[in-house]
Amino acid sequence: MEPRAVRVGLRAASTVVMLFLYLPLAVIVLQAFSASKIPGWPIGDYSTRWFRLAWNDHFARTAFENSVTVGLRASALALVLGSCVAFALSRFRFFGQNTVSLLFVLPIALPGIVTGLALLSTIDYLGITPSLWTVVAGHATFCIVVVFNNVVARLRRTSTSLEEASMDLGADGWQTFRHITLPSIATALVAGGLLAFALSFDEVVVTLFTAGSQQTLPLWIYNQFRLPNTAAEVNAVAVFVIALTAIPVYLAQRLMRDTGGIPGR
Template identity: 50%
Template sequence: MHSETQINSHELNNSPVLQRSPDKKSSPRALTLAASAGLLFLHLPMWIIFLYAFTTEQKSYQFPPPGLTLQWFAKAWAREDVWRALELSLQVALLSTLIAMVLGTLAAMALSRSRFFGRDVFSMLLVLPIALPGIITGLALRASYGTFDIPFSFWTIVIGHATFCIVVVYNNAVARLRRSSVNLLEASMDLGATNFQTFRYVVLPNLGTALLAGGMLAFALSFDEVIVTTFTAGQQTTLPIWMYQELIRPRDRPVTNVVAMVVVLITTLPILGAYYLTKDADSADGTGK
């Protein structure tokens, strides 16, 4: 019996199935090179913008830069038009995200838990705004505002941004609800919980990470939106529109690059924080933060 075990172990160790193929040694290296090339392709332009935020050249781009300086950060800090555009963009993004989280969550709960005629049509119509080109959405909103004599204002921008922010929150929420067990809701109701208590203590904790991810993405999309804003802002200037105008009529191009660095930081730091807060939130039902 002992000899048979030794023979079987020897056969298993020498089995060609368990032996590593000689081609597999080159695969990880090739994948690493491909991933590195992809990351370089995606992020090299951003690092070039960061580099030109420190250049001493004011009107044109030269590589390598003729010199490095910090003067453009002081000039960007002193520009009141930058602060006004930043404040408007933050207000629009925050309010659009709030509206999207409320309406997107309600739509996801209605369409994921109910069965009625035309449900798929409603679902398609909800996703349609983000599938359409931005210029189509902008033209449609501008025509609607003109038809009903709605003057351009802060709220026209918010409505325009909310149309596609709702889609992002809806997609995240409906995906999470479809993976959640209906038995949790039934158990909560059987134990005497009201509809609000079931939502507060069962549904919302399970939706927590999905709503956070959808809200972060909606905020990022609204904060850097240009096309829809162009058709709905009128004379108002958000930060992306300010950057676009500065590139068309350059006055201090490095200031635009400094503002671009600020935009990257505004959108990156909260995403990193959300990642570290929610990376272990799906380990068990009801643990969403």
């Protein structure tokens, strides 16, 4: 019974991988609900006191607000720049096109520590005071790639004859963009934006190099962790971050799947 053995083997392998991926997260979630100040096993009493504490923690709150601000700005920047590049590269033919395309995707493969260091040197060289805006710039380097990839994939699947048909029927460039092009890439834009936000929201390394005195939530967690007796509160915040990151990723996935193929006919 070969197929049966294969099936059982595959199932076991997927289970192991799933455990490997999600067991640590489960540990954090469970510990966040532990009443004890020092995380440990077995969990004695369950409580939500750490959530309450974190919720009322002024520093944690500010860090959260900073993270949201940076995430929104970085995704907005990425949406505009990323889709412009996607259009340029997929709708026009020019010299050095493949090189430009590669250069745009490269930043996502670069180690964050290199990107961070490079940005820090540049910020220093230009005499800019690090602020949330320098963090936005840092995050935009990889957020652009996410948006770019999504939009390019969609444009590749959308027939250019739709745009030609629109022009043929009397619509000028702007009308064609508004009525035909934008609706056909809308879900790709939303998905790209959500992914960009999720990436920005939990970024540590680049943020570490580019942030000034203001902290983002991941930085707050990172710093907090080194202080004594804060593990429990950090766990509670971490659960919050997991939830907040998972939601946009889930939505982005759904969007790309449900309306993924807009065929050109």
